[in-house]
Amino acid sequence: QVQLVESGGGLVQAGGSLRLSCAASGRTFSSYPMGWFRQALGKERAFVATISRSGGNTLYADSVKGRFTISRDNAKNTVYLQMNSLKPEDTAVYYCASSTSFPQVTRYEYADWGQGTQVTVSS
Numbered sequence: 001q002v003q004l005v006e007s008g009g010g011l012v013q014a015g016g017s018l019r020l021s022c023a024a025s026g027r028t029f030s031s032y033p034m035g036w037f038r039q040a041l042g043k044e045r046a047f048v049a050t051i052s053r054s055g056g057n058t059l060y061a062d063s064v065k066g067r068f069t070i071s072r073d074n075a076k077n078t079v080y081l082q083m084n085s086l087k088p089e090d091t092a093v094y095y096c097a098s099s100t101s102f103p104q105v106t107r108y109e110y111a112d113w114g115q116g117t118q119v120t121v122s123s
Contacts, residue, residue, distance in 0.1 A: 002026050002098050002112045009094060009117030012086055016121075020081040022096030022114055030054070030074040033102035035110055036081045038092035038119075045095070045107050049081065052102040059103040064090075086121045093118050 003025040012018050022034070035050035049060045049070040058070050069082040079096055094117055097110035104110065 002029065002032060004096050004098065004112060004114035006094060006096050006114040006117040009119045011120045011122065014086060014088055014121055014123050016086050017082070017084045018086065018119060019083065020094055020096075020117060020119070022079045022081075024077045024079070024098070026077075029077040032098040032100065033104065034070075034072060034079040035097050035099060035104065036070060036079075036094060037097060037107055037110075038090075038094045039116075040089075040092040043092075047105045047107070048094070050099070050103050050105065051079065057102060059105070061105075083119070086119075088121045088123045091119060091121050 005023045008020040036048040037045050038048050039045040047061050051058050051070045055072045067085045072079040096114045098112045099110045
């Protein structure tokens with residue numbers, strides 16, 4: 001069990017950058033692969049990126065590959081999502097979540113979720 005809290009969302013112009021943070025509670029953070037998902041209005045929650053326990057392996061959705069970077073700092077119990085070259089279609093509520101194996105790209109394989117943080121990209 002892990003509790004997650006996202007932060008860093010906001011309003012940004014197209015082409016801009018934003019960094020999201022996800023702070024985890026507990027001392028077992030490093031035991032879990034972590035993922036980022038997003039959910040736009042009227043759409044299903046979709047996979048964005050995932051990272052292995054040690055941070056040595058990552059996987060990205062095609063829609064964000066080359067623009068987004070997932071990373072983690074286990075000493076700080078925090079996972080990050082650096083978002084560059086943002087597009088209006090990136091507008092969504094972004095969620096972090098934990099899984100028990102890597103890689104997982106469907107929301108059904110993630111057990112614990114944060115409350116989400118809104119990202120809005122204006123054109």
